[in-house]
Amino acid sequence: MRPSVLVIFIAFLLFTPSQAHLKSTESSFISILISSQGLDFIKNLLITKAISSLTPLQLPQIKKSVKIPFLGRVDIAFSNITIYHIDVSSSNIAPGDTGVAIIASGTTCNLSMNWHYSYNTWFVPVEISDSGTAQVQVEGMEVGLTLGLENREGSMKLSAKDCGCYVEDISIKLDGGASWLYQGVVDAFEEQIGSAVESTITKKLKEGIIKLDSFLQALPKEIPVDDIASLNVTFVNDPLLSNSSIGFDINGLFTRANATTLPKYYQNSRHPVSCTDPSKMLGISLDEAVLNSASALYFNAEFMQWIVDKVPDQSLLNTAGWRFIVPQLYKKYPNDDMNMNISLSTPPVIKISPNNVDAIVYADLIIDVLESQEVIPVACISLVIHASGSVKIAGNNLAGSVKLNDFTMSLKWSKIGNLRMFLIQPVIWTLIETVFLPYVNVHLGKGFPLPIIHGFTLQNAEIICSYSKITVCSNVAYEDPQNLNQLPFHSYRNTVML
Structure with a gap:
């Protein structure tokens, strides 16, 4: 019979000339590394599926x-x-x-x-x-x-x-x-x-x-996040193969759902994926440009505008609650209800540093008075909000939350005369803490999907923040759901976990 296949394949790996890594003009902002443990996991899964497809086999x-x-x-x-x-x-x-x-x-x-x-x-x-x-x-x-x-x-x-x-x-x-x-x-x-x-x-x-x-x-080349955004998971460049791992680069930016063109607002600042625990199967590195692309997309979609008409302390939405803070407001519009019209003036800027995620939010808060079913804007306050965030894994999603560090405010315009900003500041702080941040955290808590093939789930993931990037290091479990019939092997219903 023929010589050993093992010898043939070793010779093939050792003596076949290597090819230069092909470059792409498209940028990459998410890098994925499958470690030797991850490759063993995939190998065992493929062998298990191959056996299930080969038996019974008619000769x-x-x-x-x-x-x-x-x-x-x-x-x-x-x-x-x-x-x-x-x-x-x-x-x-x-x-x-x-x-x-x-x-x-x-x-x-x-x-x-x-x-x-x-x-x-x-x-x-x-x-x-x-x-x-x-x-x-x-x-x-x-x-x-x-x-x-x-x-x-x-x-x-x-x-x-x-x-x-x-x-x-x-x-x-x-x-x-x-x-x-x-x-x-x-x-x-x-x-x-x-x-x-x-x-x-x-x-x-x-x-x-x-x-x-x-x-x-x-x-799919994009993963839907919601009705507005999708995550572009187009591969960029050929895989990077070493003797113990395989690396992939994908675009990773947020884009409008079903968009025909992709934004190219950011320069590529790709970093190698590095996990502190060598036993992890998978590493996913996200450049801060991924988060900023989401920020810009939702801003341009006019998603970052809110009219606040209900707050925990409803007295803050009536001029009577402001009579000692802004007396002229109460004098001109006594006992009238109010709205707070909050809109961001620019997309939030997100910066990632070791062990921290910071955000700067520029917003305008317009105070509206409701009089005889008429909405009357009476003043506009510019806010610069400094917040810090934390990230976590929720299923296969990267989720998070933010908390208020500090903010500054200035009067942009007023129809009711000058405002004493130091008196208004506690009210604005309360609005940010009790209305704005809880609303934002509800959405951030859902997160957005990481580029994981359906049927695989992250296990025991850890998150590492470094300069301008977030790295998720995780093990992986696989359970073939009943609706995953498109896989090229027969059904495999057991769970494989390292």
Whole structure:
């Protein structure tokens, strides 16, 4: 038979010339790193799914005519040859410059089949035949494939650069009829059965790779966040392969839902993904430009405007509650209800630093008086709010919350004369703490989706804030939901977790 597949694949990785990493003109703001532990997880998952798709596996019928002394020509046929069990004792995954090699060695598989023979002799005028069943044990089988990964118009293209199967040893046990008489004859079919196993498994693996590539090609290039925004998850550049990890770059900016053009407001400041815990399977690094793109998008969509007509202390929305703070307001509009019209003047600016996320919000607060069903703007106060935030993982979402650090205020215009800002400041502080921040935190608590394929969930994630980026380091669990029928293998309903 052929030389060891393991040797072939090692030689392929060592001696195939490396290709230069292709550059893209599009920027990347989210980087993903799959560590050696993550690659082992994916390898084990793929092997489990491959086994489920390979069993049962039907092999083509084998026929052969042999000459036996005193009997003459004997026609022998094996039919209904079925691989019904595969066991992988060890496996390895090895990324290289040109692809990822997955090798399963020490593999055994069990086959069942029917056998039949017939012959005629000169001394017996009728055909003599016999049939029965057989059990086949294949041992020391090696299966290997090298997968190529490349960026193809923003999607990840998967291809089989090499794929093979090598059978080391086969034993056949016949049952039925006078099978013991013909065991030696059947043993001559070992090589044909081994070749059939090798070719059929190789063909099935190549078909699986084509289906897996189709699944990858069908992955969406944007993840909906809500009716306004989507996260652009278009791949940028080819994957970065080392001997122990695979890295991916994606655009990562927020864009208007179903937009035909993508914003290009930011320069690329990509950083390598670095996790303090080497046992984590996955690292996702987000540049602060991702958060600022969300800020700009919602601002431009006029989503950052609020009319406040209900507050915990409702007296603050009546001029009577302001009679000692702004006497002229109460004098001109006695006992009239009020609204607070809050609108941001520019998108919030988000800065990420070690162990902290800071935000600066520029807003205008217009005081409206409601008189005889008429809305009368009476004053506008400019606010500069300094807030700090915290981030957390909620499912597969990156979520967070903010708290008020400080704010400054100035009178922008007034129809009721000059205002004593030091008297108004406690009221504005209360409005920010009891109305503005709770509203914002409700939305931030939901978060936005990280680029995780459906069916995978983050486990035991930790978050690291550094200069201008947030890194999520996590393990991963997989549970195939019932509606994930598009995966290229049969249903797999167990949970795999490291």
